[in-house]
Each structure stands twice: as C-alpha cells, then as structure tokens.
Amino acid sequence: MRHYESVIIGGGSAGLAAAVALKKQGIGDIVILEKDGEPGGILEQCIHNGFGLQTFKEQLSGPAYAERFIRMAEELGVEIKLNTMAVGLTRGREVEYVNPEEGDVTVSADTVILAVGCYERPRGAIGIHGPRCAGVYTAGQAQKYLNIDGYMVGKRVFILGSGDIGLIMARRMTLEGAKVLGVAELMPYSSGLPRNMKQCLEDFGIPLYLSHTVTKTFGKSRLEKIELMEVDDNRQPVPGSEMYFDCDTLLLSVGLIPENHLADDAGIEMDPSTKGPVVDDSYMTSAEGIFACGNGLHVHDLVDFVSLQAERAGEGAARYIRAKREGTEAGERRVSVRPGENVSYTVPALVHPDSAWGNVEFFFRVKAPLDTVSVVIRGGGRVIRTIKKRKMIPSEMERVVLTKDVIAGLSGDVVISVEPQA
Amino acid sequence: MTEKELICVNCPIGCTVTVKMEGDEIISVTGNTCPKGEAYARKECIRPERILTSTVKIEGGTHRVLPVITSEEIPLDVMFEAMEEVRKVSVKAPVSEGDVIISNLLGTGADVVASRSMAAAD
Known part of the structure; x- marks a missing residue:
C-alpha cells in the first residue's frame, strides 16, 4: 500500500493552504485528492470580488485568490490528483479513493487533513x-x-x-x-x-x-x-x-452544512453546533493524526480565515509528524474551550496548555445581533481578557487571540461569552 | 449639517462609516478602519462606484465562460451599459489572469481583465 506523510482531502482554499504549509514545514511526501477536474474548489464559481484583503492586502475575485494558492502549491511541487473522490477513511488513517486512471485505491498516511468543504441545505x-x-x-x-x-x-x-x-x-x-x-x-x-x-x-x-x-x-x-x-x-x-x-x-x-461523511466513517467526534469535527489548537480531531479545516470544519464567511486556519492545520500536522519521528509526546493535559452566553460555538474547542507552541486564534459566532457588548474570555473561572464591541452579528465570524503564555498558564476550562458592557 | 451612515463594501469586514456633510461638502469621515473606507465614503456621497465582475464567452477553453473583473471601480450608474459591452466579447483560450479583455471600458479608465488563467482544452 502506498504510504504518504500526509493525504489532504479536498483541493479548495483549505486543502491548498494546508498543503502549502506542510511543504513549507519540510513535509514533502504529500498528496491532495480533488474530486473536480481542477483545483480551487468553490472559489472558482465565486467570481465576485472581495477576497484576499487580509491575506494578500488586495481585493481579488475568487478565481484569482485560488490561482495564487494553486501557483504556490505548484511551485512547491504539491501532487494533486484531480477527478479523484475520497470514498472512505478509517481511524487508522487509511484513505480509499477512486479516479478514472487508477480505479479504486487505498493508501495509508501519517496524517490526513480533511478539507472537504460544505454542501448547501x-x-x-x-x-x-x-x-x-x-x-x-x-x-x-x-x-x-x-x-x-x-x-x-x-x-x-x-x-x-x-x-x-x-x-x-x-x-x-x-x-x-x-x-x-x-x-x-x-x-x-x-x-x-x-x-x-x-x-x-x-x-x-x-x-x-x-x-x-x-x-x-x-x-x-x-x-x-x-x-x-x-x-x-x-x-x-x-x-x-x-x-x-x-x-x-x-x-x-x-444555509451550508459541513460535508462530513468521511469524518463519520472514521468515528470522529462532531460538534453539534458547527456540524463539523471537534478540533484542538493544532486542528487535530478526536482521531489521532486526522486534522480538519475549512468549511468542512465550520462554515466561514471570509476565505482569508479559511486559509489561516488551514495553514495552522498544516503546521499542526507537520508538528505531529515530527513529534512521532522524534518520539516526543504532546502534552497530555487538555482544557476545553466552550461557548458561553450569546455564543453559538468556538473553534478550536480544545487546547493543550503543557505543549503550547504559539498564540492561538479562537473563532466564534454570536447567536443573535447584539449592540454595545463585551467579549469576555474566562479561564478556570477567572477573567483573562475583555474586548469591547460596538456591534456583533451572527453572519460575521469573530476572532480572539490568546497568547502562548496565557495558554500555558490555563488551569481550567476556557469559556468565551458575549455580555452587556459592565 | 447632515450625517450619513454607510456600509463600506470594499471588503467583507463591512465597516460602518459615518460621513458628516455641510451641503455638498464633506466635513468628516469616521468609522473606517483603512484608507479605502474613507475613499469609498467620499465617492459614495457624490457618485457611487463599484467593481464589476462578470463572465465573457471563451472559445477552446476548459470552460465555456471566463470570469472577468474591472481593474478599478466604475460608476454604479453605468453598470447595465457596461454589461452590454461585456456581453459582446468573445475571447480565445489560452488566457492568463490579468490579460486585458476590454480596455478603457466605456471611457471610464477601467479595463476589464481576466480574473483567472484558462488553458486551451485538450
């Protein structure tokens, strides 16, 4: 059976960014499985502008944004199998796929990155x-x-x-x-x-x-x-x-719903609010070595955030591969990150304080439109950060960052809530 | 003095920008997080402008149509006229992203450019 360091399922904005991140981390033996005849995913049909202001400091159309990542992936020598549909995934990281050239093939991998996108209700x-x-x-x-x-x-x-x-x-x-x-x-x-x-x-x-x-x-x-x-x-x-x-x-x-039949196949724990897998600060799911990012993790409104999270997932997978090779174990202690008052979900939902490797961005949405509120982050019952907000709406994903030091010092569960200003 | 609240359309952040005006003169622009927001608000109060995105027919490409975008904003009030110009055009594959498809669209100074590369079909 052919073995890869990483199999990335999906060649859209998330899969491409994850692959680029893996290559930049020195993980070379990777492949993207893309069901369409070309990479780019949903961006190819999003011909309107407004993409990339955060990533490239430019206003691009969807196809132009995708093309930047496709070029980066090509330059780094990422292998992309087109017209290739992943049809099965096991907890032991065996991926079954089909395509017109190879037929039905099963491969194994040190890491699998689910970048599968979402479907429309x-x-x-x-x-x-x-x-x-x-x-x-x-x-x-x-x-x-x-x-x-x-x-x-x-x-x-x-x-x-x-x-x-x-x-x-x-x-x-x-x-x-x-x-x-x-x-x-x-x-x-x-x-x-x-x-x-x-x-x-x-x-x-x-x-x-x-x-x-x-x-x-x-x-x-x-x-x-x-x-x-x-x-x-x-x-x-x-x-x-x-x-x-x-x-x-x-x-x-x-509405959009994360496409998760592969995650279900592998028995991965799902978050009922996002309808995607539960992930930790490396974007690893409950199945060891299987990571998730993009709209298949939770539905985004900004592709820039997709790229950012997918990059974290790629870096997380690279760290996991290195740790395996060197025999170093990730910190065992985990604290969960939960939505509090007025918040519908948080991603990631778990962090590892004893192996904090950098600042962690948390993404969340409010349940209903709110005016003049504070985002309050508590850790072990104590207020860690308060951020004032004039206006918050469910259609806009929010982001808060906790520094490496704060993560390392966490003694109990983190709760993110949105409350009236004190 | 009049006050107008606008939603900046430059990017998905969608800042709420407040413009204070004295007659036709803009006194202040606040609430924007970048210079594009101020420029947008100033134009929006005089003659709104938008980026136009559409598709043009392409011959011999991997798809039947090629997505295109204006190189800069064009007045909102010429959008439908601009679409008529876009509809007249047919290009031949291959095309590279950024290739000019229509130059100086309706004399606005903006070009219509390919917003992706498209190879010739095998």
Missing part, C-alpha cells in the same frame, strides 16, 4: 409545500451553472434566504438581465454580510422581506408562482399574510 431540508417542477435551485448550484458553465437558470427569480450566496446571485442575475423580485428571510435580521445587503440588494432596489418565508410553490413542468408569508416570533406563518409572486425560478440560500 437542499429543498428537502426546509419542507416547502408544492409540486417537484423544474426551476427550484440552491443558490450555489445556480451560481455554478452561470459562472462556470455559462447558463442562466431563469428570467424571473425569487430568492429564499438572505445568505451571502443568495445575495450575490441576486446581483449577478440582475446584471445578466433577470428580474429578481425579492429576497425573503425567515429571521428578523439578514444572515448575509452587511456589505452584500448594500451592494447586492440596495444598489439594485431589490426588496428584502425579513420575517417572511416561502410557503408554497406552484407550477406543472416549470415553476410558475410562489406563495410568500410573514412569520411570527415562533417562525410560524401568520394566516392572512399570503402574497404571490409570478416567477420561473426560486433560489434557496438557506
């Missing part, structure tokens, strides 16, 4: 009543058809869900000549970034219906009409609030 997950006619797409699916394959999916469009992909598609389809009739959001606030509300909806006068949802679809072979209703505080439709829109297309932008 489909129609079936939200239970809209109506016939299964053509014309209902997830926003990302329509984005791929338009930006990669060059096909418009419709002319009169309604969008359910104010996620960023939905907002970006509202603008994109408007510019391509479609009439976007509106965007409905179940919650009383947008789930997309404020800049996308501005530049994708307001710029083009597209109405946003907050606290509304699509309750019915109508049509025979193709969608003809949708029913929109207001929802109450319990997200239940308000009788009598029905509105109807004639449209041939309904786009769904109702």
Whole structure:
C-alpha cells in the first residue's frame, strides 16, 4: 500500500493552504485528492470580488485568490490528483479513493487533513409545500451553472434566504438581465454580510422581506408562482399574510452544512453546533493524526480565515509528524474551550496548555445581533481578557487571540461569552 | 449639517462609516478602519462606484465562460451599459489572469481583465 506523510482531502482554499504549509514545514511526501477536474474548489464559481484583503492586502475575485494558492502549491511541487473522490477513511488513517486512471485505491498516511468543504441545505431540508417542477435551485448550484458553465437558470427569480450566496446571485442575475423580485428571510435580521445587503440588494432596489418565508410553490413542468408569508416570533406563518409572486425560478440560500461523511466513517467526534469535527489548537480531531479545516470544519464567511486556519492545520500536522519521528509526546493535559452566553460555538474547542507552541486564534459566532457588548474570555473561572464591541452579528465570524503564555498558564476550562458592557 | 451612515463594501469586514456633510461638502469621515473606507465614503456621497465582475464567452477553453473583473471601480450608474459591452466579447483560450479583455471600458479608465488563467482544452 502506498504510504504518504500526509493525504489532504479536498483541493479548495483549505486543502491548498494546508498543503502549502506542510511543504513549507519540510513535509514533502504529500498528496491532495480533488474530486473536480481542477483545483480551487468553490472559489472558482465565486467570481465576485472581495477576497484576499487580509491575506494578500488586495481585493481579488475568487478565481484569482485560488490561482495564487494553486501557483504556490505548484511551485512547491504539491501532487494533486484531480477527478479523484475520497470514498472512505478509517481511524487508522487509511484513505480509499477512486479516479478514472487508477480505479479504486487505498493508501495509508501519517496524517490526513480533511478539507472537504460544505454542501448547501437542499429543498428537502426546509419542507416547502408544492409540486417537484423544474426551476427550484440552491443558490450555489445556480451560481455554478452561470459562472462556470455559462447558463442562466431563469428570467424571473425569487430568492429564499438572505445568505451571502443568495445575495450575490441576486446581483449577478440582475446584471445578466433577470428580474429578481425579492429576497425573503425567515429571521428578523439578514444572515448575509452587511456589505452584500448594500451592494447586492440596495444598489439594485431589490426588496428584502425579513420575517417572511416561502410557503408554497406552484407550477406543472416549470415553476410558475410562489406563495410568500410573514412569520411570527415562533417562525410560524401568520394566516392572512399570503402574497404571490409570478416567477420561473426560486433560489434557496438557506444555509451550508459541513460535508462530513468521511469524518463519520472514521468515528470522529462532531460538534453539534458547527456540524463539523471537534478540533484542538493544532486542528487535530478526536482521531489521532486526522486534522480538519475549512468549511468542512465550520462554515466561514471570509476565505482569508479559511486559509489561516488551514495553514495552522498544516503546521499542526507537520508538528505531529515530527513529534512521532522524534518520539516526543504532546502534552497530555487538555482544557476545553466552550461557548458561553450569546455564543453559538468556538473553534478550536480544545487546547493543550503543557505543549503550547504559539498564540492561538479562537473563532466564534454570536447567536443573535447584539449592540454595545463585551467579549469576555474566562479561564478556570477567572477573567483573562475583555474586548469591547460596538456591534456583533451572527453572519460575521469573530476572532480572539490568546497568547502562548496565557495558554500555558490555563488551569481550567476556557469559556468565551458575549455580555452587556459592565 | 447632515450625517450619513454607510456600509463600506470594499471588503467583507463591512465597516460602518459615518460621513458628516455641510451641503455638498464633506466635513468628516469616521468609522473606517483603512484608507479605502474613507475613499469609498467620499465617492459614495457624490457618485457611487463599484467593481464589476462578470463572465465573457471563451472559445477552446476548459470552460465555456471566463470570469472577468474591472481593474478599478466604475460608476454604479453605468453598470447595465457596461454589461452590454461585456456581453459582446468573445475571447480565445489560452488566457492568463490579468490579460486585458476590454480596455478603457466605456471611457471610464477601467479595463476589464481576466480574473483567472484558462488553458486551451485538450
């Protein structure tokens, strides 16, 4: 069986950054398994700008951002197997993959990095009543058809869900000549970034219906009409609030879920809030030598953060390989990092105080929009850091850093909460 | 004096920028975290500008369309006119990222450039 130092599953922004980090750490015998015909992942269809301001100090399109990492990977001699789908993973780090050249192959590895991305919540997950006619797409699916394959999916469009992909598609389809009739959001606030509300909806006068949802679809072979209703505080439709829109297309932008059947295969512990694996400060999962990063770990709004975390995962894998070789054990003592008041999750969820190797960035999201609050980080019940924030919203991932010294001195669990300013 | 609150669209941070104006004159810009935020706010109060991204047809490439981007912001009020220009264009593979596809789009001074490289199909 062919053995690698690292097998990276997924050649998108996370997999590429992890591979580059491994090579830079001197770990040479690595391979990326990419199911598509080219590397780059979801960035290839995200042709809009706004990527890379933190990583490259430039505003790039998605494909241009990906191309920078593809070039870095090429220059460092990273092997990428294209059209290659990983179909199995064991706790003992055996990876089974298939592709048209080699057929069905199993390889083993010192480390596996899961950089598998996420998938879109489909129609079936939200239970809209109506016939299964053509014309209902997830926003990302329509984005791929338009930006990669060059096909418009419709002319009169309604969008359910104010996620960023939905907002970006509202603008994109408007510019391509479609009439976007509106965007409905179940919650009383947008789930997309404020800049996308501005530049994708307001710029083009597209109405946003907050606290509304699509309750019915109508049509025979193709969608003809949708029913929109207001929802109450319990997200239940308000009788009598029905509105109807004639449209041939309904786009769904109702959430992303980490793609984790491989992690499940390996029996890796999952976080019910992120729906991705639980990882420590090296981005290692509960299975030794298996790491996770990118949207397959938790769904990001900034690719720059994906690259950053994937780099940490790559460095973590490199440290793990070196420690194995040198026979040095990682510190046994672990403290957990938990979400407190108003916080939905934290990544990473574990740190090793006795083998702290550097500053650790913690990423989290708030559960609901909040004004004039403090992020309070407690360790063993004691306040370690307080950061004042004017405004916090669920659609923006937050980041706090704890220094190496603070990590090394931790005596008990870390809790990150967002509280009213004292 | 009037006060306007804007959301900067330069990057996903989306700073809330406050602009104080006296008639048509900008008195102060606050709330931005980088110089791009100030430049954005100043333009936004006079004639809003945006980056345009789209695709153009490509012959002989690995895909049917090539993503393109304007080299700088163009006025928001010419977007649909700009799209008509973009739609007229067809290029031939191979293309390198940054190749100029349309120069000086509608006299705005901005070029439309390829936002990725695309090899010729085998």
